[in-house]
Amino acid sequence: MSAASALRSDPALAGAVRDAVGRLGRRMRHHAAHPELSLGQLAALRTLERRGAMSPGELAEHEKVQPPSITKMLIRLETLGYVTRAPHLADRRQVVITISETGKALLDDDRRRRDAWIAQRLRGLEPEEIAALRAALPALEKLSRS
Amino acid sequence: MSAASALRSDPALAGAVRDAVGRLGRRMRHHAAHPELSLGQLAALRTLERRGAMSPGELAEHEKVQPPSITKMLIRLETLGYVTRAPHLADRRQVVITISETGKALLDDDRRRRDAWIAQRLRGLEPEEIAALRAALPALEKLSRS
DNA sequence: TATTGTTATACTCTATAACTATA
DNA sequence: TATAGTTATAGAGTATAACAATA
Numbered sequence: 001m002s003a004a005s006a007l008r009s010d011p012a013l014a015g016a017v018r019d020a021v022g023r024l025g026r027r028m029r030h031h032a033a034h035p036e037l038s039l040g041q042l043a044a045l046r047t048l049e050r051r052g053a054m055s056p057g058e059l060a061e062h063e064k065v066q067p068p069s070i071t072k073m074l075i076r077l078e079t080l081g082y083v084t085r086a087p088h089l090a091d092r093r094q095v096v097i098t099i100s101e102t103g104k105a106l107l108d109d110d111r112r113r114r115d116a117w118i119a120q121r122l123r124g125l126e127p128e129e130i131a132a133l134r135a136a137l138p139a140l141e142k143l144s145r146s
Numbered sequence: 147m148s149a150a151s152a153l154r155s156d157p158a159l160a161g162a163v164r165d166a167v168g169r170l171g172r173r174m175r176h177h178a179a180h181p182e183l184s185l186g187q188l189a190a191l192r193t194l195e196r197r198g199a200m201s202p203g204e205l206a207e208h209e210k211v212q213p214p215s216i217t218k219m220l221i222r223l224e225t226l227g228y229v230t231r232a233p234h235l236a237d238r239r240q241v242v243i244t245i246s247e248t249g250k251a252l253l254d255d256d257r258r259r260r261d262a263w264i265a266q267r268l269r270g271l272e273p274e275e276i277a278a279l280r281a282a283l284p285a286l287e288k289l290s291r292s
Numbered sequence: 293t294a295t296t297g298t299t300a301t302a303c304t305c306t307a308t309a310a311c312t313a314t315a
Numbered sequence: 316t317a318t319a320g321t322t323a324t325a326g327a328g329t330a331t332a333a334c335a336a337t338a
Contacts, residue, residue, distance in 0.1 A: 014257070014260040014261055014263070014264040015192060015253075015256070015257055015260060016283050016287060017264070017279075017283065017286070018174055018185060018188070018189075018260065019185075019188070019189040019192055019287075019290075020283070020286040020287045020289075020290040021167050021170050021171050021174065021286070021290075022171055022174070022185035022186060022189055023189060023209065023210055023290035023291065024167050024286065024289060024290035025167050025168055025171040026186075026210060026211070026328095026329085027210055027290065028164055028167065028168070029304095029329090030329095030330095038304070038305070039164065039165075039168035039305095040168060040172075040305070040306085042164070042165070043164075043165040043168055043169060046161060046165055055319075055320090056319080056320065056321095057318090057319060057320075063169065064169055064172060064173055065172070065305095065306070065307090066306075066307060066308080067319080067320065067321085068306080068307075068308085068309095068320090068321075068322080068323095069305075069306055069307075070320090071320070071321055071322085072305080072306085073305095075321095088319095091314080091315075091318095091319085092313080092314060092315085093313065093314045093315070093318070093319045093320070094314095094318095094319060094320085095319085095320075107161075110161070111160070111161055114160040114161060114164065115160055117160070118160040118163070121289060121292050122289075124288065124292045125285055125288055125289065125292075129282075129284060129285035129288065130285065132278070132281040132282040132284070132285050133163075133282045133285040133286065133289070135278040135281065135282065136275075136278040136279045136281065136282030136286075137162050137163065137166070138275060138278070139271055139275035139276065139278050139279040140163070140166040140167070140170065140279065140282075141162060141165075141166045142270065142271055142275065143166075143170060143267060143268075143271065143279070144165075144166040144167075144169040144170035144173065145169065146267050146270045146271075172305095172306085175306090175327095176306095176307095184327075184328070185328095186328070186329090201296080201297090202296080202297065202298095203295090203296060203297075211328095211329070211330090212329075212330060212331080213296080213297065213298085214297090214298075214299080214300095214329080214330075214331085215328075215329055215330075216297090217297070217298055217299085218328080218329085219328095234296095237295095237296085237337080237338070238336080238337060238338085239295070239296045239297070239336065239337045239338070240295095240296060240297080240337095241296085241297075
């Protein structure tokens with residue numbers, strides 16, 4: 001049996017993913033190292049760092065949220081100085097959002113803190129479980145964007 | 147290098163987990179097969195099925211939420227007929243929550259639907275990615291409860 | 293006095309719909 | 316008329332604090 005058909009034929013698997021992801025998201029929301037930013041705001045900032053400057057509309061598309069939600073995230077991020085706003089050169093309806101140096105520094109700091117947080121949590125996992133988690137990340141990422 | 151130290155020394159990993167889990171949770175919330183129940187309500191119902199009848203307090207502990215949150219979930223689940231409420235035999239402060247036959251039937255149906263939904267989504271993944279996801283589930287589950 | 297569960301209240305996140313400015 | 320973005324509004328989910336019933 002192939003890996004794909006094995007997964008499809010296991011009806012408990014999808015439910016387990018859903019439950020675990022929901023619970024983990026809830027826990028992360030509370031134990032986040034930088035409580036002044038939500039998970040969504042942090043993910044958006046991370047996207048801006050990785051993919052470079054873009055318009056709010058493009059960012060909304062990337063993050064799989066509606067435009068009004070991005071507007072709110074950006075108000076927050078701009079107020080805190082983590083992103084900057086500039087007029088689009090050719091189309092005056094558009095806006096170009098760029099991560100600031102402060103924003104980059106925050107992400108760096110955030111990574112260090114999360115590394116410590118998750119490292120502590122991982123002490124409760126077996127080495128094989130940790131390796132499995134690591135190996136599944138590309139799939140999880142892809143799944144979350146598909 | 148061991149798997150554990152490899153993970154700890156990769157500062158991008160924790161952030162990737164967090165972003166992916168957040169985004170996936172958001173998407174699942176919208177594409178859930180049974181929109182009358184939230185992820186949290188469904189997870190609670192699943193726990194009641196797997197672990198058997200318990201008090202609201204125990205359920206809150208299992209689901210990693212505060213008691214008032216469980217109260218709201220249970221009101222919803224009871225209104226819809228998916229759980230039943232009975233007085234505790236020895237302690238009249240407590241209540242015993244049991245999943246109903248309707249609740250079990252819902253979970254069965256939900257599994258079938260989610261299986262189809264995730265199967266479609268998995269067509270965009272490589273077989274190795276699917277296998278990796280499957281292998282990581284125990285770790286994800288454990289992580290979400292630690 | 294401590295514990296179980298609920299009610300009251302508030303906050304965050306996200307959505308849809310309506311609006312403004314520009315193309 | 317169509318598009319990019321914002322504002323207005325509402326709903327879901329969760330939290331903390333205060334309360335009632337019982338141990």
